[in-house]
Every structure is written in C-alpha cells, then in structure tokens.
Amino acid sequence: MMKGICNLLWSGFAASLICIATLYPLATPAQTAADVPAVKLLKAPLTSPSDAWDYYGNSTVHTNGVAYSATRAPEIREIAKALGAGRLATDEYTSAVYKYVRDNIKPDFRFGLSKGASGAIIDQSGTAFDQAQLMVELLREGGVTAGYVIGTIGLSNAEFTAWSGVSGAKAVCQFLADGGIPAEINSSTNCENLGTGNFLTLRMAHIWVSANSKKYDPAYKEQIQKSGIDLAAAMGCGTQTSPTCGSAILNSVPAVGIYPGTTNVTYVQNANSTSIDAQLKAYATNLESRIKSDSVTTKNNLQIEDIVGGLKIDASAAESLSGFLCVEPYTALRARKDVWQRKTRGRFRPSCWTRCWRGVTPRRFSIQAA
Structure with missing residues (x-):
C-alpha cells in the first residue's frame, strides 16, 4: 500500500490553503472507512490596512513569473483594436477601455493579482488587481500612459452592498477576511465582536488606475440581484x-x-x-x-x-463624478497612496507552491502568475 501526502500552500498575506490528499491504492473497505474523504472549511482573520501596508513595504520590484511573455496576449491586442486603439482620441479611448472592464468583468473579492489581465478576459471575472492590470494593459496597447495607485478607501454600507451583494457588519467582515482583503469594520478587525446590522464605517485596501491625470476604478461596479426563474x-x-x-x-x-x-x-x-x-x-x-x-x-x-439567480453588473449605473469618468465613487482616505507605472508589484502577486512527500523525500514545485 502506498500513502502519499501533498500540501498545497498559497503564499500571500493573510491567505493560505492547505490541501491534504491521502491515496490508498487497492485499499480494503476497513481501510477506506478509517479515512473517509472530508473537507474542512476554516475562517480567516481580518487584517487591518495599516498592518498590510507595513507587511508589503514600499518595493515596486516586479519579477517575471513562469507565465511571462514579452508581448501582450493576442486577446488583449484584439480587444484594444476593437475598442478604438489607434483610432480614438486619448480620453475617448480611455473611456471606452474603462467602460469595457467595468461593464463586463465581474468582481472577485480576493486581494492581490490572481488571474491577471488575460485570465480576467477568459473568465470574465477578476480581483481588483486583475481588473486594474487589464485596464492598464489595454491602455498601454493603445499608446496611453497608465499606472497603478493603491491606497485605503472608505465605503458606506449601501455602497459595499451594491458592489458585493453582502451586507451586515459581521458578514462583511468575514467576507473580506476570507478573501484576504485588508480592512477594518467599525474600526475593528474582530469579526466575532460585530453585530449583524449594517456597519457604520468600512476602511479597506484597494487598487485603481491613473491615466491622463485622472483616476479610474474599473473594479468598483454596482450589481443587481437577479432572482432567476422557477x-x-x-x-x-x-x-x-x-x-x-x-x-x-x-x-x-x-x-x-x-x-x-x-x-x-x-x-x-x-x-x-x-x-x-x-x-x-x-x-x-x-x-x-x-x-x-x-x-x-x-x-x-x-x-x-x-x-x-445571482448578481449581474448594472451597466446603466452612474459612470461619472466631478465631471470625468470614475473617480472613486467612495472616499479615498489615502492613509497610504503608492503610484507606480510598471507592472503589478511582485509583493501583490501571490505564488502557489506544492510540497509533496513520497516516502521520506520532500519535493517542492513553485508556480507564480506573470
């Protein structure tokens, strides 16, 4: 009989996943009964934005991962062309790119780069980092200078519920904690001490895009709850x-x-x-x-x-504020504000590594997004 154990660790701030798989070739019923497959769901703790910024530091270094390519993916080039790259004026093209990402890519509430720009196109969903990278890559493909801005934002209970479909202080706290998103609910990171009613204040770490001396947040979008059919x-x-x-x-x-x-x-x-x-x-x-x-x-x-049933992006929601497209629909608290022009910083790009044992010899394999 061979028994193999493989631990899968997803490295990143406040985010880890451990998967243990036990294999029993030709196992007897008694052996199988002793190790019935099971899944255990764990709750993650919430981390404050200030602690997260201390952890991530100020480095803007980007190292190329295994999926790195010196040229942009063909789907990004084709979408840029369809949106008017090389044909529209800079502001008009930037507006078209913002609307494309905002109205078509559903939000995934996890912190850091996950699928990247191409993955967001394929899945039609992505984290705030994925969506920011998609917008930046589309803009750069069209010759527009664009960069990333990261900081702490504040949202009301209504604004966050319209974005995520989740409401209630305790539920929102655990929702953000499970996604590894640094935040404070009612100035607290202790989800168990929060009630089920609406929260009073929410501060959370977020990323948005800077282009043409304007700010764009393609990840924030109101969604409509659809009931579905019978x-x-x-x-x-x-x-x-x-x-x-x-x-x-x-x-x-x-x-x-x-x-x-x-x-x-x-x-x-x-x-x-x-x-x-x-x-x-x-x-x-x-x-x-x-x-x-x-x-x-x-x-x-x-x-x-x-x-x-489920959440559907409301493409008819308001798209402008203060006279130009999508400055923050929330309060940008700017407790921390970093701006950089190159690729997504390496510290915000999670890596996945496996460590497996067969007998007594450990083996380690690492995978990292581009």
Whole structure:
C-alpha cells in the first residue's frame, strides 16, 4: 500500500490553503472507512490596512513569473483594436477601455493579482488587481500612459452592498477576511465582536488606475440581484416551493445501503442509468424550451443570472463624478497612496507552491502568475 501526502500552500498575506490528499491504492473497505474523504472549511482573520501596508513595504520590484511573455496576449491586442486603439482620441479611448472592464468583468473579492489581465478576459471575472492590470494593459496597447495607485478607501454600507451583494457588519467582515482583503469594520478587525446590522464605517485596501491625470476604478461596479426563474417548473418537475425533480430520479435508484465497515457512509449500486438519463434529458429539453421562449418574448439573450439567480453588473449605473469618468465613487482616505507605472508589484502577486512527500523525500514545485 502506498500513502502519499501533498500540501498545497498559497503564499500571500493573510491567505493560505492547505490541501491534504491521502491515496490508498487497492485499499480494503476497513481501510477506506478509517479515512473517509472530508473537507474542512476554516475562517480567516481580518487584517487591518495599516498592518498590510507595513507587511508589503514600499518595493515596486516586479519579477517575471513562469507565465511571462514579452508581448501582450493576442486577446488583449484584439480587444484594444476593437475598442478604438489607434483610432480614438486619448480620453475617448480611455473611456471606452474603462467602460469595457467595468461593464463586463465581474468582481472577485480576493486581494492581490490572481488571474491577471488575460485570465480576467477568459473568465470574465477578476480581483481588483486583475481588473486594474487589464485596464492598464489595454491602455498601454493603445499608446496611453497608465499606472497603478493603491491606497485605503472608505465605503458606506449601501455602497459595499451594491458592489458585493453582502451586507451586515459581521458578514462583511468575514467576507473580506476570507478573501484576504485588508480592512477594518467599525474600526475593528474582530469579526466575532460585530453585530449583524449594517456597519457604520468600512476602511479597506484597494487598487485603481491613473491615466491622463485622472483616476479610474474599473473594479468598483454596482450589481443587481437577479432572482432567476422557477427552475423546477421550467423543467417540468413541480415548483420551486414544492419540487419533485429529485424524487422522480430516486424512483430509478435502488435502496440505499451502508458501506461495509462504516456506520454512516451510504452507497447505492445497480441504478437504472437508462431511466435516469432519459429523465435528465427530459428536464434539460424542457428547460431549453423555456429559455428559448423567454428569449423570444423579452428580445434579450438570457444570461446565467437571469435563469438561476445571482448578481449581474448594472451597466446603466452612474459612470461619472466631478465631471470625468470614475473617480472613486467612495472616499479615498489615502492613509497610504503608492503610484507606480510598471507592472503589478511582485509583493501583490501571490505564488502557489506544492510540497509533496513520497516516502521520506520532500519535493517542492513553485508556480507564480506573470
């Protein structure tokens, strides 16, 4: 029998992930029962912006990672061309780039560079750092000088809820802590001491873009909570309040058994896969017909949030303040303000490394974003 343990560590400030996988080739039921696979969710502590700035320091050094390329990705070049690079005036092109990132890239609430500019395009989502890098790279592709600004911002409860869909002091505190985003809620970093009501003050670390002597924050965007449709009714298996989808499938599944050597690990075997496949296909066909019908009725192509519910970017929200595009819609407290023109600073770019043991020999592998 071989047992392997692999620890995966995501290095970065206030963010670590440890994954332990245990493999048992040809394991007996008794051995399997002793190590039933499980996932444990942990809560991260919240870190204040001032402590974060002390940790990160003032270095603006950028080292090239394994995904580094001397030329910009083709998707960035093509999007820049489509947005008017080389054709529009500087301010007009900058406005088009800002609107593209703001209206199309959904926010991921984690601190630091995660996917980078290309990853944000592919996933249509990204952290504030990813979105800032995407905007800067698109601007530079169009010949516009642009740089990064990082500092501490202040938001009201309404502003943060419109951005994230999360409200309540304790919930917001843990939400930011789990994303490794330095912040203070009501001047505190202790989530357990906060109540469930709206917070009074929020200070958080953030990044935005400087171009043409103006400030742009493509990551801040208001979102609309979509309720979705009644999926059970659309699939033809009851209603949202009284669904029958699962019970119809269970009719094709034999009685549940208890796995040998355990007391609470259940299993099934000899399920009627033909019947289950047919039922699932019927559900899918019904749902497809409903989506097509709604698209014809509304004259719009439905997005996933329109169907299953969730947050959707409000592209109609106000885009200007003080006479030009997107200066901060929040209060820029400027307790710390760094400006740099080159690539994203290395300290804000997380690295992922693995350390594996096979027998007694450790091996380490490192991966870092570009």
